[in-house]
Amino acid sequence: MEFIAKKLTDYILEKNVIEKENYDIYKFGFVYFFETAFSFISAMIIAFFMHGIPEALFFSFFFLMTRSYTGGLHLKTFKGCYIFSCLLLIICLLITNNLKASTALSVCVYMIALLTIIIVGPVDHPNKTVDEADNKRFILKSYVILGISVVTAIILVITKSRHYLFLEAVTFAAIAITGILGKLYNRYTGV
Numbered sequence: 001m002e003f004i005a006k007k008l009t010d011y012i013l014e015k016n017v018i019e020k021e022n023y024d025i026y027k028f029g030f031v032y033f034f035e036t037a038f039s040f041i042s043a044m045i046i047a048f049f050m051h052g053i054p055e056a057l058f059f060s061f062f063f064l065m066t067r068s069y070t071g072g073l074h075l076k077t078f079k080g081c082y083i084f085s086c087l088l089l090i091i092c093l094l095i096t097n098n099l100k101a102s103t104a105l106s107v108c109v110y111m112i113a114l115l116t117i118i119i120v121g122p123v124d125h126p127n128k129t130v131d132e133a134d135n136k137r138f139i140l141k142s143y144v145i146l147g148i149s150v151v152t153a154i155i156l157v158i159t160k161s162r163h164y165l166f167l168e169a170v171t172f173a174a175i176a177i178t179g180i181l182g183k184l185y186n187r188y189t190g191v
Contacts, residue, residue: 001038001078005030035078042082043089052093055167059092062149062171069142071123072178073185088178092170101166103157110153110165113172114146116180123182 009027012018018026040060047056075081101109122138149168156165 001031001034004034035082039082039085042086046086046089047093050090050093050097052097055093055096055164056089058164058167059089059171062145062152062168063088063175065145066117066142066149066172066175067178069122069138069145070117070120070175070179071138071182072175073123073182088174092167092174095170096163096167099166101162101169103160103162103165106162106165106169107153107157109169110172113169113176114149116176117142117146117172120176120179120183123179124186 005027008030009018009023012026013020013023043056043060044053047053050056073084075084122135122142149172153165153168155161156168
């Protein structure tokens, strides 16, 4: 990814599309774009082979939106993050495609996960310093996302969509677990 981003950034610099002082910003943007695209395509390929594209989209929406504001475990390299993310998606799809859960169990797991996410709160990332104002903004945005998830859960209960309710519970359990792991990692590494 880095190689392609460097070549592309070199090319647009050579063509005078960007200024030299903006080189690193564009290179970072290209790396981020390619890593995100690669991860999304990989997730869809995994979902295709597991017959779970709608489920993978549902999982990805809530996982990515919630983790954007609550944080959690962040691995040091793209490769580590990529492998962990793919394994997490596979595990969640295997659980929800092979196990059945009652509405009551799904709601309990979901509520415990939701409360855990709220209690753990935003998890700092070593590469992104967060001041008090940012932290308050992240908390507010995370509450909006969590509110959307609660409304979604209520709709899933009303429509008796047990499969997706269970998927939401498993997704939020994964978010809660990665939040706890992130806090523990930060505590023991001094971040």
